[in-house]
Amino acid sequence: MKLRIVDTAIIVTATAFLTIGCSSSDKSEEKAPPPKKMMDKSSDVTVKVVKKTHDTPHWGYDGLFGPALWGNLDPSFSTCKDGKSQSPIDLVYKKPTSTQKIEFLYEEGPLAIADTGHNLLATGTKGSLVSVAGDTYNLVQLHIHSPAEHTLSGKSFDAAIHFLHKNSAGQILMSSVLINEGTANPVFDQIIKNVPTTKKKVEKSGVNFNPKNLLPAIHTHYDYVGSLSHPPCTEGVRWIVLNTPITVSKEQLAKLKGYYQNNSRPIQPLNGRTVTNY
Numbered sequence: 384m385k386l387r388i389v390d391t392a393i394i395v396t397a398t399a400f401l402t403i404g405c406s407s408s409d410k411s412e413e414k415a416p417p418p419k420k421m422m423d424k425s426s427d428v429t430v431k432v433v434k435k436t437h438d439t440p441h442w443g444y445d446g447l448f449g450p451a452l453w454g455n456l457d458p459s460f461s462t463c464k465d466g467k468s469q470s471p472i473d474l475v476y477k478k479p480t481s482t483q484k485i486e487f488l489y490e491e492g493p494l495a496i497a498d499t500g501h502n503l504l505a506t507g508t509k510g511s512l513v514s515v516a517g518d519t520y521n522l523v524q525l526h527i528h529s530p531a532e533h534t535l536s537g538k539s540f541d542a543a544i545h546f547l548h549k550n551s552a553g554q555i556l557m558s559s560v561l562i563n564e565g566t567a568n569p570v571f572d573q574i575i576k577n578v579p580t581t582k583k584k585v586e587k588s589g590v591n592f593n594p595k596n597l598l599p600a601i602h603t604h605y606d607y608v609g610s611l612s613h614p615p616c617t618e619g620v621r622w623i624v625l626n627t628p629i630t631v632s633k634e635q636l637a638k639l640k641g642y643y644q645n646n647s648r649p650i651q652p653l654n655g656r657t658v659t660n661y
């Protein structure tokens with residue numbers, strides 16, 4: 384993961400990926416670019432800083448800026464209300480009839496974290512990949528929602544980590560790891576204990592981490608096509624939701640909720656989409 388600072392005040396080329404930058408001061412000028420233009424190389428996140436202090440239109444998780452109104456906040460968010468294949472969804476269990484090979488080839492590297500204003504986010508470690516049935520995607524970033532967004536046959540979970548990947552064609556694969564309260568996770572600790580005090584800024588923590596240690600041992604999963612679960616709600620995102628949760632401790636969850644009590648989009652209609660259990 385290479386961060387390139389280009390100029391002086393915050394605009395993130397990969398707004399939808401990093402979810403950094405959300406200002407209520409100026410809603411008119413900045414349009415969220417389509418994903419292909421956001422990043423040309425998945426291992427190369429360009430944090431482009433421009434002299435203007437505006438960025439993407441302000442959005443949040445409650446009140447007038449909450450999920451029910453995202454689609455009205457800005458024309459670039461219209462997919463949030465008009466889209467027909469939105470995320471998250473309720474994933475209903477069906478007995479798998481086949482398997483799909485999925486390999487998380489994540490590498491250890493420096494842990495860089497941001498409090499984006501919407502979630503806690505860690506940048507992907509260099510060289511980290513996921514391979515799904517032979518298709519390879521680079522890990523761009525991971526971020527945390529509380530509670531989890533996807534539900535499993537109606538069951539909700541305390542939190543979830545979304546791992547955002549992108550392939551050479553610009554397609555997004557988001558994998559989700561569900562979290563339940565239980566035994567503490569040391570890597571989760573590294574993240575929640577190194578959150579920068581300044582918001583919307585990626586800062587190095589000074590420690591190394593391996594995102595692999597945030598994955599469950601079993602990789603059975605749901606596979607479906609949906610969207611980014613936050614503005615601009617871009618569709619065509621492939622979701623791999625692992626159905627085995629990891630655990631973090633009660634204290635770790637409390638610390639997470641100290642940052643974000645509820646940064647979770649409600650369940651969206653399935654609209655006839657196919658979800659495959661593997």
Ligand SMILES: [Zn+2]
Nearest residue numbers: 526528545612
């Ligand atoms: Zn997410």
